Amino acid sequence: MPTAFVTGATGFLGLNLVEQLSERGWVVVAYHRPTSDTARLSQFPVRLAEGYIADFDAVANAMPQGADAVFHLAANTSVWSRRNAEQTRDNVDGTKAVIAAARAKAVKRVIHVSSWSAYGLEHATIHESTSQSGQFSKVNYVRSKALAEQEMKRAAAEGLPAVIVNPAHILGRYDHKGWGRMFALVATRKLPGIPPGSGSFCHAEAVARAMIAAVDRGRVGHNYLIGGCDANFADVIRFIGDLAGQPVPKRTLTPFSIRVVARFKALVAAVTGREPDLTPEAAELILAHPRIVSTKARDELGYQPTSLRLMLDDAYRWLRGEGYLSVATEALAPNPQRRPALAER
Numbered sequence: 001m002p003t004a005f006v007t008g009a010t011g012f013l014g015l016n017l018v019e020q021l022s023e024r025g026w027v028v029v030a031y032h033r034p035t036s037d038t039a040r041l042s043q044f045p046v047r048l049a050e051g052y053i054a055d056f057d058a059v060a061n062a063m064p065q066g067a068d069a070v071f072h073l074a075a076n077t078s079v080w081s082r083r084n085a086e087q088t089r090d091n092v093d094g095t096k097a098v099i100a101a102a103r104a105k106a107v108k109r110v111i112h113v114s115s116w117s118a119y120g121l122e123h124a125t126i127h128e129s130t131s132q133s134g135q136f137s138k139v140n141y142v143r144s145k146a147l148a149e150q151e152m153k154r155a156a157a158e159g160l161p162a163v164i165v166n167p168a169h170i171l172g173r174y175d176h177k178g179w180g181r182m183f184a185l186v187a188t189r190k191l192p193g194i195p196p197g198s199g200s201f202c203h204a205e206a207v208a209r210a211m212i213a214a215v216d217r218g219r220v221g222h223n224y225l226i227g228g229c230d231a232n233f234a235d236v237i238r239f240i241g242d243l244a245g246q247p248v249p250k251r252t253l254t255p256f257s258i259r260v261v262a263r264f265k266a267l268v269a270a271v272t273g274r275e276p277d278l279t280p281e282a283a284e285l286i287l288a289h290p291r292i293v294s295t296k297a298r299d300e301l302g303y304q305p306t307s308l309r310l311m312l313d314d315a316y317r318w319l320r321g322e323g324y325l326s327v328a329t330e331a332l333a334p335n336p337q338r339r340p341a342l343a344e345r
Contacts (some may be wrong), residue, residue, distance in 0.1 A: 003027045005063045007053060008074030010036045015174040016204040017071060018044050020212060031062050053094035060101040067107045069215045072098045079282040080275050084140040091144035099155045109215050110162040118146040121288035128223045128296055139281045156221035163218035165211055168227035168292040171311040172204030173318035180319055187244045187325050193253040194234045200227030200292035203306035210303040217301055227292025228305025243316040258283050
């Protein structure tokens with residue numbers, strides 16, 4: 001049976017990948033931080049290994065000798081500038097550690113998960129030949145992901161059998177922190193308005209399949225953009241409202257208002273020390289709306305895009321089944337026994 005070493009295995013995409021690998025009979029070594037919640041990961045037949053991603057010794061000790069594939073998904077996705085140093089360490093130094101360990105353990109293939117944003121936030125359309133500018137971005141998440149990708153490309157040029165995938169906005173089950181939060185905002189009618197513009201969306205399950213296909217079919221040193229469904233944010237939120245059975249705002253927010261609110265929240269956070277729910281960096285990501293072209297992934301990896309309705313339904317069913325939405329909607333119903341402080345959280 002083939003063996004896979006997966007970093008970031010407790011995350012949203014990581015769980016989808018582990019699920020797909022397990023169904024295909026792979027032996028999976030799942031690497032996670034000592035503080036990670038492994039409850040969902042433990043549902044699958046995996047071997048757990050803990051350590052920090054930038055710790056070369058820990059990564060190398062956990063990585064199996066001659067592994068058939070290393071899937072490097074671990075990433076710090078913070079969009080709060082106060083965590084820039086930590087994020088750069090996790091994303092860039094962590095990738096360096098994975099590269100060094102993969103060389104030391106003579107692995108057969110490395111699949112590195114980057115991001116569409118590594119190409120920069122200014123493009124209207126992105127395909128693999130688009131020049132990358134993410135390394136110059138003011139948004140540290142974008143900059144650190146681009147720099148990490150450069151490390152992987154440099155290693156590939158020096159002989160590491162590495163392939164890079166760049167997903168667009170990912171939707172699907174196991175997500176309660178990313179786009180999954182939009183369901184809770186809609187369910188509790190706390191969404192202040194519709195963000196302007198649009199984006200490209202991909203289904204986590206389909207992304208995981210493409211990553212596994214890249215082990216045998218991906219070309220070393222090449223990028224594979226994974227998008228597939230282009231949609232206005234208004235359409236995405238309307239579909240979420242339909243699934244949740246809740247009305248959604250009709251007002252479309254302006255870029256100016258989003259940036260102003262983000263800067264105000266950042267100023268408040270500088271005083272309170274509490275991470276804001278909207279930062280200037282997050283605002284720039286929201287306001288970037290490129291179309292991701294996935295022709296190469298379709299032709300070479302057999303990537304099959306999923307309809308927006310199906311990915312949102314997958315996410316909704318999982319969130320509801322796990323109780324996230326029932327907890328969120330409780331805030332709408334009056335309950336004299338509920339403590340106000342808890343209701344506001």
